[in-house]
Amino acid sequence: MRKGSTHCRYAEDVNPAFPAEIMAQPGGEALRDCIQCGTCSGACPVAVHMDLTPRRIIALTRAGLEADVMASSTPWLCASCYECQVRCPREIKVTDVMYLLKRRAIEKGTYPKRFPVPVLAKAFYNMVAAHGRNSEARVVIELALRTNPFSLLKMAPIGLKLIKTGRMALGQERIKDPKQLRAVLDAMEES
């Protein structure tokens, strides 16, 4: 039985501000139009690995059951393939909602701790803010060191092949004018 389907939810479990806040952001607007048809779940190539299908995430979000949504692996397993989004008969931006949920979880620090996805997102974010470019090898290595250092051993054969074929450099790529980029991002912080 899937998590969340065996016990009741009560009024205390509902955070009415949750759906309102999601709907106030770009991509979240149409949440209320969902007819629970399940097209998104049927189309989703990752649904078999998720604890809650995309349809259920939409239903729980709309109902304000924030704790259930935030504890779910689903937004972190979403591969951003947009299958659900282009197929939804009610034009709900399911993929964009997944991003809104990820963002909320990272802001509030409520993401499931065992998932490397937020770690990757942060490592990537910081690297780009500092240097303006992402260096694939460095992101991968940092992610591995923070989550599962042993995975580096497993990746070594691929890494070596990529270095040999000139497809992986260990240096940091950077733009010429990181200060200008910093100024853009800082100004966004203030507004």
Add this chain to the structure above:
Amino acid sequence: MSAYAYYPGCSLTGLGKPYDESVRAVFAHLGLGLEEIPDWNCCGATSYMSISGDKAVALAARNLALAEPMGLEIVAPCAACYLVLSKAQHTISGYPEIAARVHKGLQAAGLAYAGRAVIRHPLDVLVNTVGLDAIAAKVIRPLTGCRVAPYYGCQIVRPYSGFDDPLRPQTMDRLLEALGARVVEYPLKAHCCGGSLMGTMEDIGVRMSFLLLKEARARTANMVATACPLCQYNLEAYQGQMRRAYGEDVTIPIVYFTQLMGLAFGLAPKALGIQRNLVTADPLPVTV
């Protein structure tokens, strides 16, 4: 000579180097200019969207602002870059409040963006602007013997691209046929390879990519053509893991559609980065 503003993106300087090399070679051969956007920055990929909405738009918009004075359409070969730049453009034109904040951010750095960017994928430019006739006219070594599974992946056809069907695209099929290749029926052509899950949840990524290759082989393809550096990497570099996880050999060359174009045009394999591919492409009309 028509020219485009070129946004290679981070992947094309690393894992996707053969994509960069073959795009440049093919465009040059067709007499199309590619002028790199000066000091372009990372588009932010999907990670930035997971952290901040406004900043993700601003990060991508710096590139659009840098490209605007060039007065050219932007060509972005990486599927993720193509999606992110398009998404930024859509957000700026559809959400005036966000646009106002982004403009303020750009202004603080001495930049301005009037919102005129047109972002295109090379597949779209080559087939819909250059045209199949002009391409076929350049073919001197038809890809006879190549049975290609045309793999589009997700983000060049969904959700922003207007150049093809988001679920059953055809553009690459027609292009490959114009090169003399046989295109196999491939229903998974726009199915997800797992994207960045390969780096974060490897078992799931491996399964998704495995299914794509198993199907390509079942359809008698002897190679898979891609249009995205992450798809190409996932499908190519993890074939050993797929075999270990599922006890089935799915070895198959994974090439960029632009590499196939270059070969059909008779360009030197080295100029197309063929030697950088990890799975040698035996059925290609050249020996590397």
